[in-house]
Amino acid sequence: MDLNGQILESKSQLLQTANGHDQIQDLRTKAMQVFENEGFPTIKHEEWKYTSLVPILRKNYSLTASAGKVSKEEVEKYSLKTDSYRLVFVDGGFSEEHSDLENAPFTFLTLSNALGSKEEALNLFGKIAPIEDQAFVALNTAFAHQGSFLHIPKGTRVEKPIELLYFTSKAQNEAPFFQIRNLILAEQASETQIYERHQNLGESAALSNVVTEIKVERDAIYDHYKVQNDQRDTALVDNTWVEQAENSFASVDTFSLGGRFVRNNLSFLQRGEHCESKMYGITMIGENQLVDHHTLVDHKVPNCQSNQLYKGIYTDNAKGVFNGKVYVHSEAQKTNAFQQNDNVLLDDLASLDTKPQLEIFADDVKCSHGCTIGQLDEDAMFYLKSRGIRDKEARAMLLYAFCMDALAGVKLEELKSKLKSVLAKKLGVELDFDL
Amino acid sequence: MAEMAEEDKVLNEVTQSEYKYGFYTNIESDRVPIGLNEDTIRRISAKKNEPEWLLTWRLEAYKRWQEMEEPDWANVDYPKPDFQAITYYAAPKQKKKLESLDDLDPEMKETFDKLGISLDEQKRLAGVAVDVVMDSVSVATTFKKKLGELGIIFCSISEAVQEHPELVKKYLGKVVPPSDNFYAALNSAVFTDGSFCYIPKGVRCPMELSTYFRINEAGTGQFERTLVIAEESSYVSYLEGCTAPMRDENQLHAAVVELIAMDDAEIKYSTVQNWYPGNKEGKGGVYNFVTKRGLCHTRSKISWTQVETGSAVTWKYPSCILKGDHSVGEFYSVAVTNNYQQADTGTKMIHIGKNTKSTIISKGICAGHSNGSYRGLVKMGKKAENARNFSQCDSLLMGNSCGSHTFPYIEIDNKTAKVEHEATTSKIGEDQIFYCNQRGIPTEEAIALIVNGYCKEVLNQLPMEFAVEAQKLLAVSLEGSVG
Numbered sequence: 011m012d013l014n015g016q017i018l019e020s021k022s023q024l025l026q027t028a029n030g031h032d033q034i035q036d037l038r039t040k041a042m043q044v045f046e047n048e049g050f051p052t053i054k055h056e057e058w059k060y061t062s063l064v065p066i067l068r069k070n071y072s073l074t075a076s077a078g079k080v081s082k083e084e085v086e087k088y089s090l091k092t093d094s095y096r097l098v099f100v101d102g103g104f105s106e107e108h109s110d111l112e113n114a115p116f117t118f119l120t121l122s123n124a125l126g127s128k129e130e131a132l133n134l135f136g137k138i139a140p141i142e143d144q145a146f147v148a149l150n151t152a153f154a155h156q157g158s159f160l161h162i163p164k165g166t167r168v169e170k171p172i173e174l175l176y177f178t179s180k181a182q183n184e185a186p187f188f189q190i191r192n193l194i195l196a197e198q199a200s201e202t203q204i205y206e207r208h209q210n211l212g213e214s215a216a217l218s219n220v221v222t223e224i225k226v227e228r229d230a231i232y233d234h235y236k237v238q239n240d241q242r243d244t245a246l247v248d249n250t251w252v253e254q255a256e257n258s259f260a261s262v263d264t265f266s267l268g269g270r271f272v273r274n275n276l277s278f279l280q281r282g283e284h285c286e287s288k289m290y291g292i293t294m295i296g297e298n299q300l301v302d303h304h305t306l307v308d309h310k311v312p313n314c315q316s317n318q319l320y321k322g323i324y325t326d327n328a329k330g331v332f333n334g335k336v337y338v339h340s341e342a343q344k345t346n347a348f349q350q351n352d353n354v355l356l357d358d359l360a361s362l363d364t365k366p367q368l369e370i371f372a373d374d375v376k377c378s379h380g381c382t383i384g385q386l387d388e389d390a391m392f393y394l395k396s397r398g399i400r401d402k403e404a405r406a407m408l409l410y411a412f413c414m415d416a417l418a419g420v421k422l423e424e425l426k427s428k429l430k431s432v433l434a435k436k437l438g439v440e441l442d443f444d445l
Numbered sequence: 446m447a448e449m450a451e452e453d454k455v456l457n458e459v460t461q462s463e464y465k466y467g468f469y470t471n472i473e474s475d476r477v478p479i480g481l482n483e484d485t486i487r488r489i490s491a492k493k494n495e496p497e498w499l500l501t502w503r504l505e506a507y508k509r510w511q512e513m514e515e516p517d518w519a520n521v522d523y524p525k526p527d528f529q530a531i532t533y534y535a536a537p538k539q540k541k542k543l544e545s546l547d548d549l550d551p552e553m554k555e556t557f558d559k560l561g562i563s564l565d566e567q568k569r570l571a572g573v574a575v576d577v578v579m580d581s582v583s584v585a586t587t588f589k590k591k592l593g594e595l596g597i598i599f600c601s602i603s604e605a606v607q608e609h610p611e612l613v614k615k616y617l618g619k620v621v622p623p624s625d626n627f628y629a630a631l632n633s634a635v636f637t638d639g640s641f642c643y644i645p646k647g648v649r650c651p652m653e654l655s656t657y658f659r660i661n662e663a664g665t666g667q668f669e670r671t672l673v674i675a676e677e678s679s680y681v682s683y684l685e686g687c688t689a690p691m692r693d694e695n696q697l698h699a700a701v702v703e704l705i706a707m708d709d710a711e712i713k714y715s716t717v718q719n720w721y722p723g724n725k726e727g728k729g730g731v732y733n734f735v736t737k738r739g740l741c742h743t744r745s746k747i748s749w750t751q752v753e754t755g756s757a758v759t760w761k762y763p764s765c766i767l768k769g770d771h772s773v774g775e776f777y778s779v780a781v782t783n784n785y786q787q788a789d790t791g792t793k794m795i796h797i798g799k800n801t802k803s804t805i806i807s808k809g810i811c812a813g814h815s816n817g818s819y820r821g822l823v824k825m826g827k828k829a830e831n832a833r834n835f836s837q838c839d840s841l842l843m844g845n846s847c848g849s850h851t852f853p854y855i856e857i858d859n860k861t862a863k864v865e866h867e868a869t870t871s872k873i874g875e876d877q878i879f880y881c882n883q884r885g886i887p888t889e890e891a892i893a894l895i896v897n898g899y900c901k902e903v904l905n906q907l908p909m910e911f912a913v914e915a916q917k918l919l920a921v922s923l924e925g926s927v928g
Contacts, residue, residue, distance in 0.1 A: 056518075060856075340845045355860040358827070366866070368851040373842035373872040383857050383864040 030125035041151035071187035078181025124159035154191035256282030302331035327359035406437035506623030506633035605641035639670035675710035704739035727785025730757025743769030764793035782815030
């Protein structure tokens, strides 16, 4: 049976497990109805035109995975090698053992606890991410009971990065289907850095449907880094919705380097003047991999900015999709919106579909998008080779340089060097220099 | 002068009465009942004395059409036409003939003057019956003779069906098959008119071919079908439409244009579209749903240039299929929307052959409450080694009640492909206008000047006389859009 069938069959059980405060029960039931009516999108849906879910959905998933265990070494391996606040989840469940929240200046609650009573969490749940025409968000809203709630109080500067690590343990031999929901409230004038990673440690396939709702209040600074470098049978649908108030800065950087199937739906809703949104990303994938970035910036108020920069490198039969939408409402005068998507295809079987889209209703704006697809410059290759640098190294250097712009915004030095070494490894070279 | 006018009047009376007489009898017999069914198509086909294969083709298209649904993916919003309320075949509309130009709608007359259209032409366009028409027919005949000597065939498609059935049969529907889309299917089933053009091998057509001087012979149809074939190493430049406002009463226009460029051939197709855009409140106006596509063989080139200022709703994507190696496709477009107009236009460049190249330059200008969209596809197939594309789509917004949209689809299946796409949206700089004002140029003229500069890349592609008229047309279309 496909996933849709499985879900519909056990919907009442799932709804019961999800539970939560009375306040959100109506929303859960409504979301279930929306999902039942719409089902999973097919390639006839404009937003899914280039990404078929069929190979992902036809697998048999286990909807109620029991929690396994992970070792300390495994957690270390996938975390930032730095002093941080660490939140570890194993098979959806929070692992106190591996987490580290000592002296944390913010509040953390697991989703089910937060939805039981915490007013702030209840006020955030389902308020930013819409369920209509968003099958995955609807599904998550109906059933998600695992995940985290983070509350960064007014004026707090969280010095250390907060790590959100979601592991699928080796214990899973039936492909598990996880629904994770993160609710993050960054209050006025707070400053936060978040590192998020989903990692499957086992051999089996897995599918995660993650929804993150982030509310960035006025004057707050919020940085979120997503590293997607999962094993080759894992699928991830990551929906991130950010709502920004006046004078805030929010950035979500996505580094997609692995996994079988990754779909990122990243949306920024600008609701206060003078705010700035940034989304940078690097995609470097190969055999049998697909990464699909869908971004949306909704400019609803005047004097705001948005910046998008996505770099992609595709080898083997990798498939890349990019769809960036910038929507400027008629009130949003003086908007500056930039979008750039650059790609390199390295093999004949690699393919790329891109659609940088602008919808503009205000006249006094500066909006532009650019999109390029090309190969490595032969002259540059020749230059390097004529200086005794071998083909492979020369190639790696150029590709490395190609995606460096998109790393520029990363404020965490540890993450930057980690990413550089992952990139170098993927290019099959050892770079003993720092660009 | 007075004498001349008197003479004109007399002539008018004479020609008009004669025309009236002939017309009436015709119309009685030449009408097909309202609505669309197989019978309508059989009757159209019979009226035109068409061969059996064409009737079968039409009926097949009709069958396909019935199975299709009207597309709604375009970024336009309009009440759907009722296809059973249309008369699919009628002899050229019996328009009320005007006595002289003095009877012409003063608003229209003003526009004519602004565009600098000659008096004779004005009369012809406005439907004033004068002997000028006779003149133009004779002009057309002289052209025909000259073209005939070179072996060029340029006639209406109905005529071509009678005179050159083998060519029509060979190429009709080869680039835009009847099943292509809803409106192409409808057109294939019921088309009654259009142009046919055939350029033999190695011939360079010595003049710009234009449907414009053919209008009098055949009358423009609601469902036009144009077929242009350029044989090996030939060249043709083809013009469609005209800059003058066309107060056509037909609500729906669903035309199909097919171009075929054989090896080393070149076709340049220029369009100026200025159908009735509806009034200032957005009432009325023409729906322009057109399918235009060209097929390029080895080393051939097809270039589309369009200036779109009219129609209430436009839905049009002139495309190139770059099948042959080293073939080239070009698309230059200016689309102006004002008041409540809506335009969803762009192009498709399908790269199949090796070393194929395409260029897309699209300039959108939106004013009033209008919406303009660029929708384009650049596709590079697996075998399109070293294919190259450059696209640039700019939009200019005037006021904050209009909207500009860009939907560029880029699909790449080949690692040697090089694609560059850029798009910008902005408004006319206040400092630019200030600069002009300072030098004594009023704001309205300054806007026209700036817009012309903005569209230069496209206007430069138009044949000389056309370009001059198109510039004026832009100014007229944007009149009153600056508050």
